[in-house]
Amino acid sequence: MSRPDISVDICGVRLKNPVIAASGTYGFGEEYTDLYPLERLGGISCKGTTLQPKDGNIPPRIAETPSGILNSVGLQNPGVEHFIKTDLPRLKKQDVAVIANIAGAGIEDYAETAARLDETDVDIIEVNISCPNVKQGGATWGVTCAGAESVTKAVRNATKKPIMIKLTPNVTDITEIARAVEAQGADAVSLINTLLGMRIDINTRRPILHNNVGGLSGPAVFPVAVRMVWQVHNAIKLPIVGMGGISSAADAVEMMLAGASAVQIGTAIFNDPYVPIKVSQGIERYLSDNGIAKVSDIVGQVRPWE
Amino acid sequence: MSYFCGSYPIIEKKALAGQIYSYTLLCPQIAENAHIGQFVQIKAEGYMLRRPISICQTDKEKGTLRLVFEVRGGGTDKISQLGAGDMMDIIAPLGHGFTLSDAPNGKVIVVGGGIGVPPMLDIAKKYGENCTAILGFRSFDRIILDKDYFATGARTVLCTDDGSVGIKGTLAAPLKEELKSGAAAVYACGPVPMLKAAAEEARLAGVPCEVSLEQRMGCGVGACVVCACTVIRDGKKQVLRVCKDGPVFKGDEVVF
Ligand SMILES: Cc1cc2nc3c(=O)[nH]c(=O)nc-3n(C[C@H](O)[C@H](O)[C@H](O)COP(=O)(O)OP(=O)(O)OC[C@H]3O[C@@H](n4cnc5c(N)ncnc54)[C@H](O)[C@@H]3O)c2cc1C
Ligand SMILES: Cc1cc2nc3c(=O)[nH]c(=O)nc-3n(C[C@H](O)[C@H](O)[C@H](O)COP(=O)(O)O)c2cc1C
Ligand code: FES
Numbered sequence: 012m013s014r015p016d017i018s019v020d021i022c023g024v025r026l027k028n029p030v031i032a033a034s035g036t037y038g039f040g041e042e043y044t045d046l047y048p049l050e051r052l053g054g055i056s057c058k059g060t061t062l063q064p065k066d067g068n069i070p071p072r073i074a075e076t077p078s079g080i081l082n083s084v085g086l087q088n089p090g091v092e093h094f095i096k097t098d099l100p101r102l103k104k105q106d107v108a109v110i111a112n113i114a115g116a117g118i119e120d121y122a123e124t125a126a127r128l129d130e131t132d133v134d135i136i137e138v139n140i141s142c143p144n145v146k147q148g149g150a151t152w153g154v155t156c157a158g159a160e161s162v163t164k165a166v167r168n169a170t171k172k173p174i175m176i177k178l179t180p181n182v183t184d185i186t187e188i189a190r191a192v193e194a195q196g197a198d199a200v201s202l203i204n205t206l207l208g209m210r211i212d213i214n215t216r217r218p219i220l221h222n223n224v225g226g227l228s229g230p231a232v233f234p235v236a237v238r239m240v241w242q243v244h245n246a247i248k249l250p251i252v253g254m255g256g257i258s259s260a261a262d263a264v265e266m267m268l269a270g271a272s273a274v275q276i277g278t279a280i281f282n283d284p285y286v287p288i289k290v291s292q293g294i295e296r297y298l299s300d301n302g303i304a305k306v307s308d309i310v311g312q313v314r315p316w317e
Numbered sequence: 318m319s320y321f322c323g324s325y326p327i328i329e330k331k332a333l334a335g336q337i338y339s340y341t342l343l344c345p346q347i348a349e350n351a352h353i354g355q356f357v358q359i360k361a362e363g364y365m366l367r368r369p370i371s372i373c374q375t376d377k378e379k380g381t382l383r384l385v386f387e388v389r390g391g392g393t394d395k396i397s398q399l400g401a402g403d404m405m406d407i408i409a410p411l412g413h414g415f416t417l418s419d420a421p422n423g424k425v426i427v428v429g430g431g432i433g434v435p436p437m438l439d440i441a442k443k444y445g446e447n448c449t450a451i452l453g454f455r456s457f458d459r460i461i462l463d464k465d466y467f468a469t470g471a472r473t474v475l476c477t478d479d480g481s482v483g484i485k486g487t488l489a490a491p492l493k494e495e496l497k498s499g500a501a502a503v504y505a506c507g508p509v510p511m512l513k514a515a516a517e518e519a520r521l522a523g524v525p526c527e528v529s530l531e532q533r534m535g536c537g538v539g540a541c542v543v544c545a546c547t548v549i550r551d552g553k554k555q556v557l558r559v560c561k562d563g564p565v566f567k568g569d570e571v572v573f
Contacts, residue, residue, distance in 0.1 A: 038540035042561070045319045045538075058542070066556045071533045073543040075366050075392075080535065087542045087556060229365050281535050282365055284322055284408070 015298035016305040017291065019053070019273050021250050022173035022198035024134045026053035026108050026273060028291040029306055030263070033254050033277030034059055034112035034137065034177075035084065039098040040105075043284055051288050054108030056201075056275060057098065059139050061113070062120045062127075064090035074210040074219035079229030079256070080278055081208050083222035086114055086142070091124050095131050103132055110175070112137040113166075116145040122165040129170035136172050138162060141179040141204040141226075153179040153204075156191040163195035175199040175252065178243070180232075181207050185239050186246035193247045201252035201275065202243060203236045229278035230256045237269045244270020244311050258286060260293020267294075270311040320411055320538070321347055324404035328381065333461045336388040337432070338397050339373070340405065345380030347409045353439045354414025354504075354529055354565045357384065358537040360406035361392035368392045369534050369560070371436035371506070372410060373462075382409070385435035385461070411537055412564050415527050417443060421501035424449060426524075427471075428488050428515045430507025431455065434462055436529060438469070440504055445470035449495050453488045453507065457481035489514040496522040505529070509573060516568030526568030532559040547572040 019029045031054035032040070039057050040049045049055060067087025074081045088094075094111065102109045111133040115121040121138065128136055140153030140162050152158040159176070166174050176192040178185060180203040189200055205226025210219045218224070236255025243251055253271025257263050258279035266274050279286045298306060325344040333339055347357075351372055358367035374383035388394045399405055417440065425444050427437040430453040441450045448471035454460045455478045466473040474491050475483030484491055488511055492503070496518060505515035506529040519526030535543035539561030546559050548570040557563065 036536070036541055038542075042536070042538045042540040046322055067542065067545060070543075070545045072545060073366075073533050073535050075364065078365065080365055082535065082541075082543060084542055087545065278365065281537075281541070282360065282367065284538075 015295055015303060017295050017298070019307055021252065021273055022135065022175070024108050024173060027106070028053040029267070029273040029294065030287045030291045031056055031108070031110065031252065031273060031275045032280070032287060033275035034139070036277035036280055039094070040102055040107070046284050047288060048105070050106045051291070052107055053273065053291070054110055054134070055102070056110040056112050056137055057094065057102075058088050059086050059112045059114045060088050060091045060094045060124065061086060061115060062091055062124045064088065064093065069221040071219055071221055072225075074225065076208065076210060076227060076229070076231060079227055079231030080281070081210060081220060081225035081227055082205070083220045083225035085222065091127050095127065099131055099133065108134045110135045110137050112139055112177070114139040114142045116142065118161055118165045121162050122169040125166045125169040125174070129172055133172065135175055135199070136166065136170060137175045137177050137201055138166050139177050139204065141177070141181075151179060151181065153188060154182050156187055159188045160191045160195050163192045163197050167196040173198040175201050177204055178202040179204045180235060180239055180255070186242050189243045189247045193249055197249060199250045199252060200243060200247070201254065203232065203239055203255040206232055206235065228255065230258055232256045233262060237265055240266060240271050241269040241313065257290070258282070260290045260297060263290045263294055264297050264309065267306070267309050268311070268313040272307070272310050319350060320409060322408045324406045327399060327401050327403050327405055330399070330401045333385065334459050336397070337385060337461055338388070339383060339385045340399070342382045342384070342405055342407070343380060344382055344407075344409075347407075348375050348377050348380045348382050351375045351382065351410035352414035353417060353443070354436065355410040355412050356564060357382070357407045357409035358411060358534070359384075359396050361395040363395060364392045366392070366535065367408065367537060368396060369537055371529070373435035374439050374442070387432050408537060412560055413562060415440065415504055415565050418501070421447065423499055423501035426451065426492065426495055426500050426503045428492055428503065428505040428507070428511070429453070430488060430511040431459070433505075433507030433511070433529070436506050437504060438462060438465055441466055441469040441471035446472075448472070449474065451476065451488050451491050451495065453477070453511070455479070487511065487514065489518060492518050496524060500524050502526070503568070505568070512568070513573045516571065520569055527565050528568045528571060529564045530559050530566060530571065531564070534560050536560070
C-alpha cells in the first residue's frame, strides 16, 4: 500500500499533517527550531494576541498538578502590530499553516484586532473567547451563548478570513455554545481551552499562582476534551480542531475518532519538545497498520454503544 | 546559541551535604556550547514539568557537564534516584549566562548563597587568584563545594547564618568590605534578598553587577512566557523571560 495521506483541510486551508502547536505553548514558532524546523508541523497557533501589548500577570504563573499544569500567563504579548510586522513575515516564509489567535477585553478589541489581521496573509484567525468581558464584571465571554454570539458576530463582520472560535470547557453545556457560534458564521471551532483550577501551598497557605486561580491543561484534561469534542461533533457541522491533554499519537487518533479533523498539542511539548513530530509519525503508522488510506477517513468514526 | 534535547549517560554521582547531589554527564555537544550561568531542564519521570538546574561546571575537553541540586520536592527526589550508568534526559544549554571579560579591569567578586553556590564555581575557576568568592550557607553541615572553590585559587570567604563556620550572618557585610578595595564586577546567585543586597552594594560602589534569577518555568526555552520577570531596560519597563532573556540579568535593571 502507498503511504497514507495525512494531510487535512480545515475550512479551506490545507495542512500537510493534522498536528498544530497549541496557542500559548509555542510562542511565535521561533523557540523550537534548534531541534527541528517548524515545517514539520501541520500548523502553528500563535500566542494569543491583543490589540495593544500586554504585560500579563504577576508570577508565579505556573503550578504543577497530577498529570498536568495550571497557568495564569494573563495574555502577555507584544500586540497585534508587532505580530504583523515582526512575526508574520518570518512565519509566512515557511511551509506551515499560520493561525493567529486573538483575544480582547471588549467586543471592539476583538473586531479591531481581526480587522488588522484581515489585511495580512494569516491563514486562519482563532478567536479565544475564554477572556474576561471587562464591561460585564469580568465573566468570560465564552460561558454564555449571548457572549459567544456577540464576539463571533463582531469578528465575522470584521474579516473574510476563515474564523475558528475556541471554546471554553467551563460551561454547563458546550453544545449550546457551539451551535450559537455556528449560527453566527464561524468557519470552525477549536476546543478545549483550559479548565479553571487552583493549587494551594499548605505551608504558606498561599495559592501557588499569584493570580490565585489558573487554567488546567495536560493529560489530566484529556478525557474531558474527548467527551466535549464528541458532543460538539454530534451537535454541529463545522470542522473541529481538538485539543486538551494530547501527548501521543494514540491520544490524537482518539481525539479524531471523537470528531476532530485536526489536533493541537500544548502542554505535552514542555515535557517532550518532539511530541508533535512523534504524533504525526504515529498517526501515519496507525493508518498504515490499519489499511486506512487517508486520515480524514477516521474523523468522527467512533462507534458509540447504542 | 543552540540547544539540544536528549538522554545522556551519568558518569559520576556524588552525595554532598544534606540532600544535595552532584551529577556529571557525558554530553560533548552540550558541553561545547555551554556558557557559565546557563541551565538545563531535567526530565523527572512521572512529572509533567522539567526541573531547571544551573550548570555547575563544564569541561569542554572531556565533554562533561556537572550539575548540583538539592532535593526539594517530588521532581528533584525522582531525579536524585538516578545513579551512575543511568541516562538523564535534559534540554541544554539554555538561557543567557554571565558576561565574563577575558581581561577584567581588577578582581571579580562572586557571591553565592546556599544552592546558589554551585553555578558560580566556573567563574572562580576562570579567574583563580583574581577572584574573591563569598559563599553563604545556613550552617556548617550545609556547606558544599568549599574544597572545589579552594582548589580554583580564588580567595574564598565562608559565611554561615548561625556562625558555626566563618563569618556569622549574611553576605552583605563581607561584600561591602571586599568592594572597598575595588572590583571589576560582582556576580551573584542565591535567594532574592541576597541578590537584592548584592545589587545594592555593587551599585553603591559603582561596580557592575549581574544576578541569576529563579522563576517557575514551563517550556524553559522562551515559548510560553510563564517565567516572567520585570526589568527596567533602556528607561522602559519590560516583562522579560527568565529562561531565555535570563536567568542572568544586570543587577541594576531587575525590579525585585
Ligand atoms: C534557572 C534556575 C536554575 C536553578 N538552579 C538550581 C541548581 O543549580 N540547584 C538547585 O538545587 N536548584 C536550582 N534551581 C531551583 C530548582 O529548579 C527547584 O528547586 C526545583 O525545580 C524544585 O523541584 P521539586 O520537584 O523539588 O519541587 P516541587 O515543589 O515539587 O516543584 C513543583 C514545581 O515548582 C517548580 N519550582 C519549585 N521551586 C522552584 C524554584 N526555586 N525555582 C524554579 N522552579 C521551582 C518546580 O520546577 C516544579 O515545576 C534553579 C531554578 C532556576 C529557575
Ligand atoms: C502556558 C499556556 C498558555 C496558553 N495561552 C493561550 C492563549 O494565549 N490563547 C489560547 O487560546 N489558549 C492558550 N492556552 C491554552 C492552550 O492553547 C490549550 O487550549 C490548552 O492548554 C489545552 O491543550 P494542552 O493540554 O495540549 O495544553 C495556553 C495554555 C498554556 C499551558
Ligand atoms: S519557561 Fe516558557 S518562556 Fe520561560
